[in-house]
Amino acid sequence: MRVTNKMISDRVLFNIQTSLKRIAKLHDQLSSGYKVRYPSDDAVVAKRASDILTRKRELEQFQRSVD
Incomplete structure (x- = not known):
């Protein structure tokens, strides 16, 4: 299977979004002082x-x- 530039950029964007979600969750936990808010x-x-x-x-x- 041929790996196109679009496939690579889509994967990079997906990984960035996943990392940003994880950072946001950790930031929320740190700022609230609670591991489980919801x-x-x-x-x-x-x-x-x-x-x-x-x-x-x-x-x-x-x-x-x-x-």
């Missing part, structure tokens, strides 16, 4: 965090009831 970033970690927050709220409610 559930779509890492669904498993987001679910665990949600479960932990739910359990924390339950324990806080229990503590208020005891006091």
